[in-house]
Ligand code: ADP
């Protein structure tokens with residue numbers, strides 16, 4: 001039996017865990033190495049390699065055949081390692097977003113992973129959490145659960161300890177909480193009885209609706225691109241085979257030419273680059289307090305153009321301070337606030353042990369005038385809890401012969417319950433206006449005595465007692481972050497349950513674009529869909545809204561073609577979070593349900609982090625694009641060399657061996673360099689990328705062709721010349737290879753940035769991969785040209801120093817010339 005005060009001990013937990021296993025409803029599918037292994041064999045590149053190596057054996061060149069096979073093995077292992085790494089990163093991220101629960105262990109209450117629960121654990125459930133296991137209630141306060149997932153009943157069920165619940169034969173017990181169901185209200189302490197597959201939920205065997213990672217839009221686009229290139233490749237291949245056969249009447253060697261070209265053309269790096277960039281991007285974001293629950297969010301972040309954010313706690317600090325008080329028909333500074341009676345009401349209208357910073361501030365302030373002990377001895381008989389719809393709450397206490405009610409809430413919801421003359425109402429409203437226009441949150445307080453308890457708060461006849469104006473300043477950095485958004489073409493929309501004037505004042509203070517007016521929840525209710533679509537175009541402040549309105553706002557924005565990010569924390573926010581292009585749940589304040597529905601979790605609840613994530617999203621996309629452009633460019637000289645040699649009836653410049661080296665080892669590694677490149681300085685000074693924009697824009701296509709063709713010419717023309725002037729093919733080939741690989745190194749360094757020049761690499765050294773990978777390329781080059789045992793394999797011969805310098809120089813010039821284009825563009829951009 002569990003110790004109710006200290007919970008289980010670590011030792012007990014580990015024995016129980018051994019006995020019962022992890023509290024999981026879906027077996028985590030272990031990646032199957034065999035399946036992966038077979039998957040590699042289906043890759044076209046692999047098949048081509050095997051084909052080429054077989055041909056070599058048939059042609060009587062077993063040494064080449066063996067080297068080919070060695071390549072096959074290295075390709076298989078590289079693919080393996082990459083997938084393993086990607087999966088590990090993803091797995092780590094999944095672990096970070098897996099559900100957690102407060103549990104009592106070793107006498108301490110702490111957050112643990114729900115999967116680590118064992119029978120006997122004592123856990124604490126709050127509003128908006130998914131019940132992690134089947135448990136029995138120990139203590140419940142106003143705690144209700146949505147069990148529809150198990151029972152189909154949509155009505156919420158109130159839970160009670162066993163002693164208090166009447167016995168019934170019903171299968172579903174009032175004192176039990178069932179795994180998979182949802183807490184919708186109140187708090188509860190419970191002891192775990194059954195875990196994992198032993199729970200009711202586990203028995204039904206319903207798979208938990210885990211969000212499967214689908215392909216991101218980018219991955220889909222990329223798939224199409226790869227397909228188009230592959231089809232072109234096949235057609236070209238056959239043409240080359242036929243052409244080559246026409247020249248030399250040698251079937252096997254023409255097939256080899258065809259295969260060579262096919263290998264040169266297949267852009268097999270694309271999907272790999274995407275997967276790696278996105279997952280590394282997500283893990284970088286996680287380090288900066290933004291957890292991605294869906295990998296596609298990384299991509300969407302970059303094209304977001306509207307950020308809908310909650311005011312309290314996200315934009316503002318949620319550390320409230322009382323600034324003004326309206327009491328006895330007079331507006332005073334809080335320092336002058338000494339009214340004992342109002343202090344009493346303010347304290348009694350709050351929770352006893354509040355979580356809400358606003359209530360904390362109220363109690364702190366009231367405590368100066370009256371002692372808490374005295375008040376907290378009163379017996380609480382009835383409670384009307386706060387909810388965002390009614391916007392008010394009240395506590396009713398027993399006081400001698402009568403009951404005493406203390407109520408607080410938004411003035412609009414409290415004043416109608418009080419007996420106020422028109423004149424009084426006018427005076428109070430003036431005071432509210434004065435406070436709200438300074439950005440203060442205004443709360444009204446009322447009290448009454450009654451001789452019996454009544455069912456609804458509306459039934460009590462309240463006496464208006466005063467107003468309190470609380471200040472909640474914007475968080476540090478919010479002003480700058482909003483400026484950044486304005487420059488980046490991103491609109492920030494503030495959504496709040498607060499009063500219009502207060503919201504507008506704060507909206508103006510933080511510099512929202514359309515902050516001079518606000519649309520209220522009531523106004524939204526009165527609008528047609530079309531009217532709302534029109535209205536959201538020029539309004540950045542929504543006030544007095546409830547979570548249900550968020551959904552309408554999102555729909556309207558999306559209808560207008562905006563890409564919308566929306567923050568939320570409560571249970572009611574879940575639908576809006578799901579429907580937004582990016583739903584962002586608060587990590588600290590957020591309920592488990594909101595987190596489940598969201599695409600991204602904001603660990604520090606901070607608006608600035610959202611803006612930083614957008615910046616990162618843009619950078620990641622930019623770098624993916626740079627890598628793709630690089631891969632496209634480098635395919636041009638390789639494929640063109642394979643294509644043009646037979647056309648000009650020259651010996652093959654690049655043999656399958658070289659193509660493998662370039663395409664399977666050097667290029668994929670070089671493309672990884674782009675992942676670590678810093679952002680372009682203009683990245684947050686331009687409007688967001690349209691999701692409809694193709695991956696390869698016209699301008700980029702021009703760049704690809706220009707750079708690719710010069711690289712090709714730089715490798716092809718010297719080869720042609722050298723062969724014509726009587727040099728050996730090996731010598732000419734070595735010359736071309738030097739040009740090509742040096743050009744490749746420079747290409748990476750030139751294309752890493754659109755604004756920073758090549759020489760800046762000596763200044764910016766953060767990207768360590770850059771230096772390392774480029775050096776390796778050059779070392780490989782030196783090996784295949786100068787190491788005698790490798791020469792016959794790669795059909796090369798040593799190039800003497802003078803020619804080496806010439807070749808290197810041609811290589812540098814063939815891609816370095818783009819620096820001139822950069823200079824031209826930079827100058828042009830500065831001028832306008
Ligand atoms: P926000 O979107 O700014 O977090 P809320 O929905 O929390 O807004 O609050 C909306 C309004 O409800 C507030 O402006 C205030 O008038 C009232 N209110 C908020 N919290 C309480 C509370 N604990 N007790 C009474 N009234 C409250």
Ligand code: MG
Pocket residue numbers: 312
């Ligand atoms: Mg709030």
